Amino acid sequence: MTANSCPFTNAMPPQRLPFSMASAPGALPLLGHAIKMLRAPQKFLASLPSHGDLVEVRMGPWRIHVLCHPELVHRVLTTDKVFDKGGPMIDRLRMLIGDGLASCPHDRHRRRRRLVQPAFQRKRLSLYADVMTEQITGVTSAWRDGQVLDLHSEMSRISTRVLAGTMFTADFCGSAIATVSPYSEMIAKDMTRRLLTPEFLRRVPTRGKRRFDRVTRDLHSAVLAMADRYRRTGTDRGDLMSMLLEARDDGDRLSDEEIFGEVVTMILAGTETVAYTLDHAFRFLARHPGVEEELHAEVDSVLNGRSATWDDLPRLGLAERILRETLRLNPNDWLVTRQTTEDTELAGRLLPAGSLVAYCGYAIHRRADLYPQPERFLPGRWENQQRLPSDGTFLAFGEGGRRCIGDVFGMVEGTLALSTIAARWRFESVRAGRLRPTLRMPCFARPKSMRAVAR
Template sequence: MLPLDSAPLRPALAPGSWPLVGHLFRFGRDPLRFLGSLPAHGDLVEIRLAVQNVHVLCHPDLARRALADGRTFDRTGPIYDRIRTDMGNGLATCAHTDHRRQRLLMQPAFRRDRLSRYAAVMQEEIAALADRWRPGQVVDVVDAMFALTTSIAVRTLFSSRVDESTAAGLRHCLDVFLRGSYTRVLLPFTTALPTPANRRFTRALAQWRAYVGGVVADGRQRQSGPPDLLSSLLEARDDEQSGMSERELADQIAVLVLAGAETTSAALAWSWHLLGAHPTAEEELLAEAGAVLGGAVATWQDLPRLVHTDRVVREALRLYPPAWALPRTVTRATELAGRTLPAGSTVLFSPYILHRRAGTYPEPDRFRPERWRPDPVSGRCPVPATDFFPFGAGATKCIGESFALTEASLALASLASRWRLRPVPGASVQPAARSVLCPRTLPMRVTGRH
């Protein structure tokens, strides 16, 4: 069946392959520019990264098909083996055979009634950050948002079990891990080298696992305490009424904190950067925050009125999706765009590419939060939900989507209710395409609202 918006899908081979290394140098030097150039050549574009051929999905129809069929397009193969070695076999990294059981065990922890309780923790951490800022202070927004979302992730998981010094240590471990994991996946032959970066990575990973193991053991022994994600995971049961093993718990916690902290902090950092460059959108956000909150911290009940805030977050996620490139392994011969891919082939799903298609998003490279405004007649959003992929799609769609959107809207509106962040003149803001797409650094000056 042909896609609704185009002629038959076209396979293609990316030009500019070098002997031996293929496109590896171009991909490694500037992956976003390289990936962004591929749709001009076709809808399913083959690239070569050294000895590995990768088929990049450049059309939303192909992406939806691959994400809907986890049995054929699975999270297996050498890349995911390396990811699981470091991150563990959690819901965001497990293969198709483990996914249904893990999803069933995790789902209760993300029910709407639980999310409203997590929002109370978010409020406290956001208020603490807003109180620490001072007029005229220059902050690195990347670091500030990462510290905020990591504290929220740790507290919603472990409740009062974590003191500030331990939380700071965990943030350090996560930062080291995230900086090193992309290189380890892209260049696996470097992981055995005794470099300072590899030694830091190994130490951080060991410290993280030791702490998580201790917290899980402590959680099993406690008979009472405030409800948190860990207590939900300890209570979870599958179809056979079996709970999680110690290893499963540790893996799920690692993936939850890693995914939850870095992805939401990246979305917030990009939101501040984009607002700083677009005064009209910024003024609308400030006006909404002032009218709805009046200098207070946003609550769960305020979310329905923070409509422009939500649009800003979604537009930032469209332009700079944190999970910018995700591989899948073909487990059985299949056809895509008229080309047969044998078992063992690698396909790459990139929301960064799909979110910048002119056929889907008018003026795709422009920051336009108003594109998410519902049509006044139909009441529907002009952007189809099926063409928005920051959290993936299908059965493996991120279980924390509502958690992340809630956290981002609460933080953005609450901070904007008290402060405005101005770009530092002359500062260069460049995307760092590591495990998560975020700015390398984002210095901004804090000024008062009045």
């Protein structure tokens, strides 16, 4: 397969050199396209490639150049020195939690990534998978026949417990889960609200601000107390916290503030993302009973009612394909921004330093030239794909130097959860509200509510 060829047909998307550029139609004075985006985000985003390869969208005061051709996406995401992590949300995130791996600029990113990467090595993942299996089993075995479940709360409980358990090892696991769980939901909700509040209002001591300050302060002390406990016992437990404490770069260690920044980053990046992917997967399965039956057949033959483990993964291919297809149709992040660090040319257009550029998996994943019948939920389209493409055609985990560090972690966790649940439970009467943009980090779109009866 060549760069930018379709992963399924090997066909090249039509090249239109020079790339076409346009402004999205229907901008209102001052607000730009913000109303369209809030009212019907899916329709608006999916329409962008029909206007051009690089489409200018206006959100209030910001002009965002949205990349609608995989070749442009690939170029931007693999040139992260010029197209650096940035944009209004990222700037504010830095102000609130300092630098974390997901928010720090290019010149500090390489060091950070090198320090954190060992925690996501494959040999570590098989150990994390044991924690995943234990936590997934713990949550799902408490369900009762006929119980009405709030699916999102249940999926969040799984992903938060998995993250806490893998970040802080088995022997600290219980207390770490107790420490992190109450904060995860609040941080995701309040952080986004604070990010969207204008600077001058953010200082007003509203109830929300006081709660946010208290939550951050408490989490800060809890994380640093945990770090102290590790330092005192001094052993490498093979988990993320040990890695962060041991991490050295030319003798230089991460400071306490940097460690706190990484922990909050992992909570923000690694819990709701997995939970929403599972929510969306169950939504699709409820609408596609044929695929659901195939999944039950797969897990019945592989698991026979028990929980899924690391060793089962090679035989849980359909569960993984369901998650890939779910992420194609509903990538968690809809518009992910970059900011140019210097004047640069893109698609034949000069972008001055400081310009905002964004990739939109939602739009790219719906290009019929890349994904035939793009609106259909067809897990089978991933049948002969060993790896996820990294050529600008599949963006659920981003691409290039800032690609999701937890991509395999997230897929392993999702596959174990989906299979373990399907091995024991069927969801009846799944009621999911319409997908709505939400003021939550980092997921933009989610069903308003998700309820189901467990049988």
